[in-house]
Amino acid sequence: MSRAIASPSLAVQRGFLGAVLLIACWEGTARGLHLPAYVLPAVSDIVAGLWSKRATLTDAAGYTLFEALVGYGLGCLIGIGLAIAIALVPALRSAILPLATAINSVPVVGYSPLILLWFGIGVSSKIVMVAMAVSFTILLSMLAGLDRVDRRAVDLMKSFGASRLSVLWRLRLPTALPLLLAGMRVSTVRSVIVAIVTEMLGAHGGLGWVIYQAVLQIDFVQVWSAIFVASAASLAFFGLVGFLERKFLFWT
Numbered sequence: 047m048s049r050a051i052a053s054p055s056l057a058v059q060r061g062f063l064g065a066v067l068l069i070a071c072w073e074g075t076a077r078g079l080h081l082p083a084y085v086l087p088a089v090s091d092i093v094a095g096l097w098s099k100r101a102t103l104t105d106a107a108g109y110t111l112f113e114a115l116v117g118y119g120l121g122c123l124i125g126i127g128l129a130i131a132i133a134l135v136p137a138l139r140s141a142i143l144p145l146a147t148a149i150n151s152v153p154v155v156g157y158s159p160l161i162l163l164w165f166g167i168g169v170s171s172k173i174v175m176v177a178m179a180v181s182f183t184i185l186l187s188m189l190a191g192l193d194r195v196d197r198r199a200v201d202l203m204k205s206f207g208a209s210r211l212s213v214l215w216r217l218r219l220p221t222a223l224p225l226l227l228a229g230m231r232v233s234t235v236r237s238v239i240v241a242i243v244t245e246m247l248g249a250h251g252g253l254g255w256v257i258y259q260a261v262l263q264i265d266f267v268q269v270w271s272a273i274f275v276a277s278a279a280s281l282a283f284f285g286l287v288g289f290l291e292r293k294f295l296f297w298t
Contacts (some may be wrong), residue, residue, distance in 0.1 A: 049096050050172075069089050071090045072086070072088070072089050075087050075091060076088040076089070083266040083267055084264075084266045086290070087267045087270055089268060091267050092267060092271055092274060094267075094269055095267040095270070095271040096270055096271045096274060096275070099268060102256065103253075103256065103271060103272060103275050105251065106252050106253045106255065106256045106272070106275070107253060107275050107276075107279055109169075109252040109253075110238065110241050110242060110245065110250040110252040110253045110254065110276070110279065111238075111279055111283075112169070112277075113169055113172035113173055113176060113241040113245075113252065114176055114237040114238045114240075114241040114283070115177075115237075115283075116169075116173050116177060117172065117173040117174070117175065117176025117177045117179075117180065117189065117237055117240075117241065118177075118180050118233065118234065118237040120173065120177040120180075120181075120182060120243065121176060121177040121178070121179065121180025121181040121183075121184060121233070121237070122181075122183075122184050122230060122233075124177060124181040124185075125180065125181040125182065125183070125184025125185040125187075125188060125229075126184060126185075126188055126226070128142055128146070128185050129184075129185050129188035129192060129222075130188075130192075130214065131187045132189060132192075133189075133192045133211060133214055133218060134211065134214065138180045143189075145249045146181075146182055146185060149178070149182070150178075150182040154175060154178055154240055155240075155243055155244070155247075157175070158175065158243075158244055158247050159179065159247075161174050161175055161244075162244075162247060162248050167248035167249055167250065168249075168250060171244065171248075172240075172241050172244045172245060172249070172252070174293045175240050175241070175244045176237045176240050176241050176244075179233075179236050179237065180233045180236065180237055180241045183229050183232060183233045183236065184226070184229050184230065184233060186229070187225050187226050187228060187229025187230075188224075188225070188226050188229070190198060190225050191221060191222025191223065191224065191225035191226050192218045192219075192222045193215075194221060194222070194223070194225070195211055195217055195218050195222075197219045199217055201245060203216070203217060223295060224295055227287070227290070227291040227294065227295060228291070230287055231284060231287045231291060232293075234282055234283040234284045234286075234287050235280045235283070237283075238276060238279060238280045238282075238283060241254070241277055242254035242257070245258070253275060253276045253279075256268070256272045257269050257272045257273070260272065
């Protein structure tokens with residue numbers, strides 16, 4: 047019991063120590079070798095840039111997180127809905143999966159020009175792009191979870207008169223939860239990345255827009271400051287979904 051309790055604390059301590067060592071090496075390398083900002087700015091310069099542009103970066107982070115969260119939620123609903131439809135009507139698998147695979151065989155960024163043309167450079171296009179990226183991952187995770195159910199348990203429930211919908215709700219969905227939540231956790235980082243990349247191609251705001259403008263102004267410290275904020279936002283999003291996973295899957 048004591049070992050189980052101590053291990054999370056030990057992991058946190060090791061992670062903190064690793065982060066401190068990385069920052070120290072980064073700062074020492076940048077200062078000691080007198081690296082120019084376009085190669086690698088010092089961490090202290092990046093932190094100073096974060097503080098001086100904190101209002102701009104905070105607004106940009108809120109803009110990007112809104113796009114990522116709404117697109118993430120929409121993508122999860124689409125992926126879960128399609129997986130449930132396939133589970134209830136197996137004949138749909140041969141139609142939905144090849145189409146979804148064909149669409150996602152092209153990097154999501156490849157669709158950016160069309161999505162921006164159809165939905166404009168506002169928030170809507172970013173939400174659509176994130177939803178496209180997330181829905182396929184969730185679809186595959188959900189299907190894998192629904193398919194891992196023990197067929198003998200399904201046959202037993204059907205022998206007692208359970209309908210296909212009842213089997214789905216009482217047996218297949220609980221079985222699919224671990225893989226579904228794992229896919230949702232992985233998709234958090236992807237949603238933020240897609241939102242930022244799409245903002246670089248055309249937007250009214252957001253961290254991607256800040257990065258693009260900083261590159262045009264040759265302000266590489268600002269670029270790194272925005273990257274730091276994006277990393278922090280992704281980690282927070284990832285941690286939130288991980289917390290929900292532990293809360294809902296307390297028996298695992």
